[in-house]
Amino acid sequence: MSRWAMVLVGAWVLWNQTWLTDTKGSDQSWTPLGGFEGRRECIAEQQKHRQNAQLVPLVKGGEKAIQTIPNEFGAMNVFRDGTSTENYFICLPDTIDPRAPRAK
Numbered sequence: 001m002s003r004w005a006m007v008l009v010g011a012w013v014l015w016n017q018t019w020l021t022d023t024k025g026s027d028q029s030w031t032p033l034g035g036f037e038g039r040r041e042c043i044a045e046q047q048k049h050r051q052n053a054q055l056v057p058l059v060k061g062g063e064k065a066i067q068t069i070p071n072e073f074g075a076m077n078v079f080r081d082g083t084s085t086e087n088y089f090i091c092l093p094d095t096i097d098p099r100a101p102r103a104k
Contacts, residue, residue, distance in 0.1 A: 011035075012042035013094050014049070019086040030099045033089070042091035049089040050074050058085055 014033040019026055033049065036042040054070040058077040065077035065085075073088040092098065 011037055011094055012039050012091050014042050014045050015090050015092060015098060016049070017088040017090060017098070019088075020083070021086075022081075022083040035094065036091075039091060046089045046091050053087050053089070058087075060085065 013035050016031045016033055017028060018031070019028050034042075034045060036045065050073060053075040054068065057065040057068045059065070060077075060079055060083070063079060066080055067078040069076045069078070071086075071088075073090060074086065076084055076086040078084045090098075
C-alpha cells in the first residue's frame with residue numbers, strides 16, 4: 001500500500017505543520033506523515049518525530065541551525081540569517097484535513 005493510500009485509509013493521521021519565518025513574514029504548510037488505525041499508534045509515532053526534532057538540529061541550505069528550541073509539539077530552529085523554522089507534529093482524525101480552507 002502506498003504512503004498516500006495509508007493516509008486515506010487510516011483512522012488517524014500524523015501531520016507535520018511547518019512555519020517558515022523570515023524578514024518578509026511567515027508561511028505555513030501541512031504535510032501528512034502517515035495514517036494509523038488508532039490514536040494510540042499515531043501518538044507513539046508523533047512522540048518519535050517530536051523527540052527527533054528536539055534533538056537533531058535542522059539543516060537549511062547546507063547550514064545547521066544555530067539554536068534548537070524544544071516545544072510541546074516539536075521544535076523551533078533558528079538560523080544565522082535570522083530565519084526560523086517551527087515544526088509541530090499533530091495527530092488528527094482522518095476526517096480532518098488542516099490544509100482545507102476554514103469556513104468564515
